């Protein structure tokens with residue numbers, strides 16, 4: 001029996017899902033798998049676990065598990081449900097990657113989908129659960145999709161054992177055909193229960209024109225207008241990332257003071273660093289001169305048995321998190337307020353909301369604002385479906401979202417700000433009509449809206465899958481091709497992934513005769529190797545993971561981490577090839593280009609270090625920039641993109657943590673005064689890079705091939721018929737070494753290799 005307070009009981013009864021309690025519980029009793037669809041705010045996340053609890057679906061040794069794609073939601077919802085049920089967090093608990101409050105008494109456990117995936121590794125049948133709820137399934141995060149595939153099998157296996165497991169799939173949209181119409185996933189289509197929600201009308205206002213890029217400024221002006229002119233009611237603003245959120249919060253607090261704003265951070269700067277870096281490198285170079293030492297390609301870091309998977313999951317946090325992203329550090333408040341006078345007569349209670357915000361700060365948004373103030377929540381898209389903030393009457397939508405984007409050529413991922421889908425924009429608008437009729441201000445025109453894609457495609461179809469395949473193999477799913485994905489990746493993508501992983505040594509090569517039948521997909525079922533297991537713990541693409549795994553030899557790790565971070569971030573240097581508007585600008589651009597070319601040569605050095613080519617440039621740039629405290633001034637002076645350099649710093653920190661988890665004896669830390677590599681270390685690094693980029697090999701054409709002038713200075717690669725060239729921006733452009741590996745090929749007027757490093761013929765298998 002649950003002892004709810006009368007006020008809480010009254011609040012619950014207003015939720016539309018209460019009307020469906022009986023229908024849901026009957027469906028759950030009769031079917032192993034049930035889908036519940038209902039508008040955001042209808043009560044799915046907070047109420048369904050309570051229905052199950054009250055119906056006795058949890059006991060001492062089998063509990064109710066709820067997965068969320070976001071940590072914010074896992075924490076906030078466990079707290080809310082505990083409060084509604086008048087139970088302690090010892091009973092209604094959460095577990096996210098680094099923390100949790102689960103106890104022996106826990107009956108309802110909220111967790112991120114990554115946490116449940118890891119539990120499946122340890123206990124495939126998930127015997128400690130009587131019910132698993134997959135929440136926010138409409139988001140189609142890769143982990144949610146894989147969980148659904150696994151659970152479809154686990155449910156069947158549990159039924160066989162007469163230990164039935166119930167699976168509930170909850171979605172904020174009615175678009176669930178991928179689950180219901182997919183016979184391989186669920187042979188019997190699960191019943192779908194729709195929750196009718198009482199949504200008040202929301203009037204949508206489009207901008208006449210779409211601002212080119214200053215959507216933050218546009219948000220600021222819109223909020224000011226609403227706050228000055230429109231009746232009471234909370235404002236919810238959608239922006240794309242944490243730094244943007246903070247910048248707008250600060251600006252709004254200044255304009256409508258109510259609380260003192262946050263203290264400013266100080267920027268450090270030094271140009272001295274550069275000189276010191278160069279000097280110490282010269283010293284290091286002199287210290288050693290040896291003939292090509294060899295790295296041992298069979299000597300890689302291996303996880304201690306049974307450990308080390310702690311850091312594996314890359315939880316779906318839509319932003320910031322994974323590979324570093326949000327770098328719109330606002331450089332002071334110079335542009336703020338635009339002549340607006342602070343107006344203390346109209347206090348605005350401004351609160352930020354994003355994934356990585358501390359739980360106690362997140363909780364603020366659910367509290368009523370102080371007397372006489374208006375609530376204004378500035379959020380990333382966590383507020384789109386995961387959390388419902390009470391009392392919102394106005395939504396301001398910038399129409400953008402930050403998404404991880406995968407480069408088809410390199411597989412490198414980065415975060416980019418793009419337009420949302422129409423479905424997302426409508427979800428955002430819907431946030432305004434929960435308690436009374438509301439208004440949504442879209443900061444873009446209706447024509448732009450018309451061009452949005454209708455729905456966001458499932459994440460799994462938008463990215464290369466080698467990392468995913470590696471994760472699944474680490475879960476002992478060998479025949480990935482047979483896996484019941486809700487939406488499978490293409491067969492080509494699967495084959496390419498498996499081949500690459502075999503080449504990298506992450507998967508065991510199939511025996512010879514099987515390799516002949518390569519095109520028979522059923523053959524693609526190579527098991528993971530010990531190396532593969534280690535690689536699966538690093539939050540970077542498998543190529544780069546291989547480099548990291550090899551680098552504990554000869555003290556190469558800090559360098560490999562820096563190079564991998566820089567390669568992942570891409571485009572360290574400012575774009576200086578743009579057309580100039582005037583003579584003066586042209587002269588300036590020329591000057592800057594010369595300066596950048598000079599710096600690249602300096603960073604690449606001479607002799608052995610130059611052989612590491614563009615990767616040595618990356619290492620030198622990162623080293624020098626860190627030495628100088630990564631200041632905007634240093635970047636500006638040397639043609640480096642400040643944002644990129646900050647992103648690299650963040651990723652280096654993450655990779656250092658991940659490496660320490662695998663080999664704690666390395667005792668790595670982020671050294672801002674990293675010494676340059678010695679000459680022999682440079683050679684090791686070249687081999688390490690070649691081990692990861694081995695299939696990106698090119699050989700300079702031999703004189704006999706030179707009959708056709710189009711092959712002058714050209715290179716031949718195994719896969720392309722056409723000549724490829726070293727990009728003019730490369731420090732090896734004039735060197736023309738015989739064998740090179742490259743990071744990527746970009747096609748402009750010709751096919752150009754970028755990120756080039758030389759390799760020795762004896763390293764090529």
Ligand code: ADP
Nearest residue numbers: 039040041042043044045046047080366388390
């Ligand atoms: P759904 O999962 O269907 O989107 P929820 O169960 O998350 O809906 O939310 C149901 C209602 O509970 C919302 O309307 C919201 O106002 C309220 N609610 C959720 N969490 C809190 C909280 N921490 N504090 C106050 N109200 C909350």
Ligand code: MG
Nearest residue numbers: 044045385386
């Ligand atoms: Mg929910």
